[in-house]
Amino acid sequence: MFALVDCNNFYVSCERVFNPCLINQPVVVLSNNDGCIIARSNEAKALNIPMGAPFHIYRDFINAHRVKVYSSNYPLYGDMSNRVMMSLAEFNPNLEVYSIDEAFLKFNQTSGTNSRRGALKIKESIFKWTGIPVSIGLGPTKTLAKIANTFAKKNNHHGVFDLSSKTKQEETLKDINIENIWGISKRWGSKLRMIGIGNALQLRDSSPRRIRQYLGVVVERIVYELQGVACLDINEILPKKNIMCSRSFGNVISEKTILKQFIVEHTIRACEKMRNQNTRAQSVYIFLKTNKFNKEKQYNGGIVLGLNTPCSDTAQIIKLTSSAVDMIYRPGYLYQKAGIMLLDLIPEGINQYDFFENTNYSLSDKRMKVVDLLNKKFGAGTIANGGLRSKNKEKWDSKKYYLSPRYTTQWDELPHVT
DNA sequence: TCTGGGGTCCTAGGACCC
């Protein structure tokens, strides 16, 4: 049996834990740069504010309905997510953290009469321990557990729904639109509709072989999963193969030197993430973009540069990424977004040495270890590379007009209490 | 005025090997 545990309106729920006045109020949380609406309370959903809508289009509507607005606060959400996941692991260490607000749990028994009671216990404990409300879907496969979760969220099920029995599956799968099945989105959905498959029940009862010929092995697996034949197992947590750090700027930038500093800052962050999972990069990708929504002349520049030997040394990678800026920068454009991606990451232990060069990681590794340790102990940015001039940061800093305090990760930011 | 930031997997086709 698989369980999918999903935090309800996660970012909104995080804000509510530390600001209970928001309970029962319509609340939305915005993406970076206060761009789009990416989380909505049930009250905000009831006002028909869509997921992913540009904030500026809904600003008047939001003011008129007294919707509370928050900028995204990832230090808070990330920390709350950890608490939820650690709490879940207390119940079942065989879990896969699927996203910041979702986890799959695998139980070695099939569903029985106690399954629902067990899930309710988990749900109540998570709420008691973290303040975050969750919904739990149960099923014999991941795909069915996912579907069960959407029913768990409906009012009358108290946050838990068990889709293990064949009769339950018969009753409910016809109510799931094809596009709402995990792994099937608009394109495949409309292709399936063209051959008369419009809901989960119809997909379940179609021929896997025919579906494979039509859309490939991924959708074939979904057919089996809907039939109750598990094709997907709990994934162990593997190191990422690529790491990206990119941002839209608060204001457009045209000077190369500022863009270069931005790239340096984000190279530093990306390298930290890379070392944190004990990997080295074999190549990097750097890009600069103008604002695609504007009518001004557009430019989209990017370049991949290879490293001779896998590398996790920030200084060496900065050399590469800042030279990349020289290669792709074109004067006369108003840049709006830039970023860096570390590519083809491989574990530190696998050393493919350069035939002609004498690579020795030990000195660099020691140096990076000290840097990471200092930044961890005394706060991010305590020690950084010289290419970064922090006084220029305000030139690209994202808009965050509605930011809440980092309640759980930075004590001196707590509001003063008398 | 204003429009996010991350990831994964699969497939087809090209280039190469014997």
Add this chain to the structure above:
DNA sequence: TCTGGGGTCCTAGGACCC
């Protein structure tokens, strides 16, 4: 006139997820 039968690796692009 006629032109085999296996393979591997890499890349780009397309689909999906949160």
